[in-house]
Amino acid sequence: MKQIKLKGKDIFNGTRLLGPGKVLILQEDGVVAGIVAESAAGDSVQELDGVLCPGFINTHCHLELSHMKGLIPEKTGLPSFLTQVMQSRNNNTGDYNAIIDQAEQAMWEAGISAIGDICNGTATLVKKQQGRMYYHSFVECMGVADAGANSRYQYSLDVLAVFREINSSRHQCSIVPHAPYSVSQTLFELLAGTPANTPVCIHNQETAAENELFQQKTGDFLNFYRQFGMDVSGFQPTGTNSLEAYLPYFSQNKILLVHNTFTTEQDVRFAQQQPLETWWCLCPQANLYIENRLPDIPLLRQLQCNITLGTDSLASNHSLSIWEEIKTIRQYFPEIPLAEILQWATFNGAKALGIQDTYGSFNTGSQPGVILINQESRRII
Numbered sequence: 001m002k003q004i005k006l007k008g009k010d011i012f013n014g015t016r017l018l019g020p021g022k023v024l025i026l027q028e029d030g031v032v033a034g035i036v037a038e039s040a041a042g043d044s045v046q047e048l049d050g051v052l053c054p055g056f057i058n059t060h061c062h063l064e065l066s067h068m069k070g071l072i073p074e075k076t077g078l079p080s081f082l083t084q085v086m087q088s089r090n091n092n093t094g095d096y097n098a099i100i101d102q103a104e105q106a107m108w109e110a111g112i113s114a115i116g117d118i119c120n121g122t123a124t125l126v127k128k129q130q131g132r133m134y135y136h137s138f139v140e141c142m143g144v145a146d147a148g149a150n151s152r153y154q155y156s157l158d159v160l161a162v163f164r165e166i167n168s169s170r171h172q173c174s175i176v177p178h179a180p181y182s183v184s185q186t187l188f189e190l191l192a193g194t195p196a197n198t199p200v201c202i203h204n205q206e207t208a209a210e211n212e213l214f215q216q217k218t219g220d221f222l223n224f225y226r227q228f229g230m231d232v233s234g235f236q237p238t239g240t241n242s243l244e245a246y247l248p249y250f251s252q253n254k255i256l257l258v259h260n261t262f263t264t265e266q267d268v269r270f271a272q273q274q275p276l277e278t279w280w281c282l283c284p285q286a287n288l289y290i291e292n293r294l295p296d297i298p299l300l301r302q303l304q305c306n307i308t309l310g311t312d313s314l315a316s317n318h319s320l321s322i323w324e325e326i327k328t329i330r331q332y333f334p335e336i337p338l339a340e341i342l343q344w345a346t347f348n349g350a351k352a353l354g355i356q357d358t359y360g361s362f363n364t365g366s367q368p369g370v371i372l373i374n375q376e377s378r379r380i381i
Helices: 063-068 078-088 096-109 125-129 146-164 185-192 208-216 220-227 242-250 265-272 284-290 297-302 322-332 338-353
Strands: 003-007 022-027 032-037 045-047 051-054 056-061 112-119 134-141 171-177 200-204 254-259 277-282 307-309 370-373 377-379
Touching: 051 338, 056 254, 056 277, 056 307, 056 322, 056 338, 063 078, 063 096, 063 112, 078 208, 078 220, 096 112, 096 125, 096 377, 112 338, 125 146, 134 146, 146 171, 146 185, 171 185, 185 242, 200 242, 208 220, 208 242, 242 254, 242 265, 265 297, 277 297, 277 338, 284 322, 297 307, 307 322, 307 338, 322 338
Parallel strands: 003 045, 056 112, 112 134, 134 171, 171 200, 200 254, 254 277, 277 307
Antiparallel strands: 003 022, 022 032, 051 370, 370 377
């Protein structure tokens, strides 16, 4: 079988930079055959101007909101942002499938190979049936009233069943809670009791109003509930931050905590004491777009958290590019080594989604896709 031999200025293998003088060898179908010294690579080596890297893993995306690009003003805060999403998400007048096609194509060209994608319905079903990229569909469930928990849960189970019918090795799915402020205690219990349902994910501490709600049952979310006629009379504040209130439901599972913009050291240490595998997904551009604030990334590093990267949606971001997220992190935290951030974007993301045997590294036998990084990132395989 013909081989593809690639040499860049360096090779990042998923966990570290290997240094110059190495050649990545692939089979024709993109499966990694190995990495060897240039002197042992033989002829027909393609020399490229940049760093070779496995395809990126976008662990948090809302592909179904791609039609909302540019519709919501920046820096309004999360409750206002959510209000506008709920009021506008069904106002699309364009070709929905074409918009989703364009968004996926942009991710593909920017080097993304696998996506953890939030779904509230089946809008992305056709795209995922095509099997071009790997998707884990996180079917999102929400409902603040305990009385409506069973019907809300059943609706999301029905959506989950549709996604489970996708017959592809490039697709998995699970049912997940939307956020602490949008899921009742009864619904949390139903979701946590769902069998064979991993990983789960949740929008975590994306705004200060979330912690305030759980601490005192005050703040901006009460106005949000009133505006949409939501009954939160049964909600009782726990006197803690939100994470302590819900995380114990998911013991023995794997959970992806997304955003973490207002997560504290106490929250992280509490999470680390729980009997579950915890991953912390950063979406810095969306955090700046909505709250004009970034998570305490130095704290997460100091406490040795498992970190991954996501893009959120085109309703809250200017692009669905992991490289742009990396550039933002490097702008605000230049002390973080590039290799460490690349690991968050590749191997860590793959491990969080449970696909590390195929994606996120150049380990022999994997098929992660290959991107070339110089000033930008672009797919070459």
